Amino acid sequence: MGHIRDLPKSQLGIDIENGFAPKYITIRGKGEITEKLRKEAKNCDKVYLATDPDREGEAISWHLANILNLNTKEVLRIEFNEITKSAVTKALKAPRKLNFSVIDAQQARRVLDRLVGYKISPLLWKKVKKGLSAGRVQSVAVRLICDREDEIREFVPKEYWSLIAKLNEPDTRKNFDAKFFGTENEKIEVSSEDEMNKILEAIKGAIYTVKRIKKGEKKRNSPNPFITSTLQQEAYRKLGFTSKKTMMIAQQLYEGVDIKGEGTLGLVTYIRTDSVRISEEAKVDTAKYITEKFGKNYLAGEMKQNKSGKKVQDAHEAIRPSSVFREPDHIKDSLDKEQYKLYKLIWERYVASQMQAAVFDTVTVDIEAKGYIFKAYGSIMKFQGFMRIYKESSDEKEEEEVSLPNLYEGQQLKLKKLDHKQHFTEPPLRYTEATLVKILEEKGIGRPSTYAPIISTILARGYVIREKKYLVPTDLGEKVTGIMKEHFSDIVNAEFTANMEEKLDKIEEGEKDWVQVIKEFYEPFDITLRSAEEKIGKIEIQDEVSDVICELCGRNMVYKQGRFGKFLACPGFPNCRNTKAIVESTGIGCPKCSGELIARKTKRGRKFYGCSKYPECNFVSWDEPIAEKCPRCGSLIVKKHSRKGLEYKCINETCDYKRSENYEVK
DSSP states (O other), X not given: OOOSEEOOSSSOOEETTTTTEEOOEEOTTOHHHHXXXXXXXXXXXXXXXXXXXXXXXXXXHHHHHHHTXXXXXXXXXXXXXXXXXXXXXXXXXXXXXXXXXXXXXXXXXXXXXXXXXXXXXXHHHHHTOTTOOOOTTHHHHHHHHHHHHHHHHHOOOOEEEEEEEEEEETTTTEEEEEEEEXXXXXXXXOOSXXXXXXXXXXXXXXXXXXXXXXXXXXXXOOOOOBXXXXXXXXXXXXXXXXXXXXXXXXXXXXXXXXXXXXXEEOOBBOSOOOOOOOOHHHHHHHXXXXXXXXXXXXXXXXXXXXXOOSSOOOOSOOBOBSOTTSOGGGSGGGSOHHHHHHHHHHHHHHHHHTBOXXXXXXEEEEEEXXXXXXXXXXXXXXXXXGGGTOXXXXXXXXXXXXXXXXXXXXXXXXXXXXXXXXXXXXXXXXOOHHXXXXXXXXXXXXXXXXXXXXXXXXXXXXXXXXXXXXXXXXXXXXXXXXXXXXXXXXXXXXXHHHHHHHHHHHHHTTSSOHHXXXXXXXXXXXXXXXXXXXXXXXOOOOOOEEEEEOTTTOOEEEEEEETTEEEEEOTTTTTOOOEEOOOEEXXXXXXXXXXXXXXXXXXXXXXXXXXXXXXXXXXXXXXXXXXXXXXXXXXXXXXXXETTEEXXXXXXXXXXXXXXXXXXXX
C-alpha cells in the first residue's frame, strides 16, 4: 500500500523557523485503508508493524503507529527479508522497538528533497516554463547525461590502423588470424596510412615463423548474487526491461505469487538492497542443491564468501530465491511470462554465485615476420563451473572462444592474406538505463530504492528522451541543467550529493542529528536561491519547426515532447489544437492493400508497423518489415531479434521460411 502519510502537495509543508518540522497529512485516497486498519487494530490484543525492512519501511511503520494510536515506545516492529512462513515466524519471535535513527534519516531525506524541489521548481516555472521541477538527485542524473552529450559533441576522432595476418597451418591446413603487435621490444601504434605502408613494404615476402608459444590457464570467477543496481542492469541487458518494469515485477515476486499446490509464496528475498551477503541457512541449502544437481566439483570452495563494496548499508541480504529448490521451470505454469523471465534470471544468478569459477586453457603465440611480431590468441573452456547455468552479460564487447591449431616453435606458416584497415576512435556512448544506474551507484548517488524513480522522473519531465536504447538530453534538459550548474552548482555536483548520502547514513547510525544536517544545508542554499532569483533572466525554449503543414490553419507544425515521446503540434495553440503522430515511413508496400507500411507507437511507446490506410486496412506487425519477398510464397519478410541473434521470417503463417543473419534454416 506504500505510504499512508506524507507532506502536502499544495504547500512546502516544512516549518523552517521551528527546526524544519515536517507537517504530515494522510495521503488523499488512503482514508479508506486507514479506517479499515483502525477498525482491525481495535479488535486485536497486539499489533505488529511489518513494513519493508529499510528506511522508508521504518518511517511507514512510525506513521502507522501514530495513525493507529500505538505506543511508539513498545516492542512492536518486526522485519524479514523474505515473505515465507519460516521467515515471518522467526521475525515474530524477535520483535523490537521502532528505530528512530532510521526514521530520522528517512525524514531528513524527505525534507531535503522537498526543500530543493519546492524552492527551485517555482524559480524554473518563472524563468523557463510552467510544470518544470528540480530534484536533489534527479538533477545530478540529468547533469550526467548532459555532460556525456557535451563529451560526444567535443570529441575529436583519432586515426589508427589495424593489420591482421590471415595465416594457414600447413599440416592441418587450418586457418587462423594473428594481429600485428610491433617489434620484439615494443608495441607499435599505427596512426597513418604512410606508417602502415612502410610496415607492409618492410614485411613484403616475409616468412612467418612461430617464435614463442605461451600456454596458461585463466579463471573466470562466478558473479556476486544480485543487488538492486545489478539486477536492474542485467534485466535491461538480457530481458530488455526498464528499471521501473524490473522493480515492479520483482516486487510481485517478493510480495507473493499463488503457486499451484503450495499457495501464495514470496519467491525472492527483499529487492531493495546494496549488499551481496547471503544467510548461512541459504548457503547450506544451496550447497546441497549444487552438489546433488551438478556434483561436488561445481560447488565453490568453503562456500564462497560474497563481499560488498564500500558505502554499503548491508541492512539486507542479496536478492536471491527464497528457496533454491524452487526451480524456475517447476513453477513456470504459476507465473506470467515476465515474472518467469525475471525469477529465472534471479535464480540462475544466485545459484551461479555459489559455484566454482569457469576455467579456460589459454595460448598466446608470437609469430615473427622480418623482425615484426604478430600475436594470435586462443582460449578454450576446460571446466564450465558457474557458466553451466549462467553467463553474465556486459556493456563491453565480449571475448569469444577461439581455437588455434596445434603449433610448435620454429614452425613456418603460410600467409594467405594481409588485411589492413583504417579506423577512427569513437566518442563515448550515451548512457542506457543500465549504464546510468551503474554510474549512479559507483558515484554513491541515491540508494537502491531510488534508481528506478530517478529515471522515470527525468523521462516524465521531458528532460531526457529515449532514442532506441539510449538516454538523450532534450533542449529543455540542457537549458535547465545549464541554470543548475551556474547557480546551484552544489545541487548538481555528484560529489556533494554522495557526501549528503553519507550524512544520511550517519543519521541512521545515530552519529548525526538530522535537524543539524538540514540546517547546514539550508542556510547557504537559501542565500544561493535569493541570488539566483535576481540574476537569472527569462529563458525561451524554442520548439523545433517541422516541414509538416497544419491542414487546419496552414502553419508549419512544431515538434513537442510528450510522456510517450515526440509528436507534432500546431504552434497556433490554443486557437488551433491540431496534433499528429510523427510518421516514420518504411518505403514498403502493405501486403493487404495498396497502402504503405509506416512505423507507429502504442500509448506505452512500443513500436509497431501498420498500414498508412488505417482504419480502412487493419494490417499490423510488431516485427520490422524489410524490402524483400519470401522466396517460397512471395509474402512479406520481417526481421526480429531473438536470443540467437537477428532472424528473418515470412509473415505467412502457412509458410515456414526463416533464416538467421548468416544461414538459412530449413
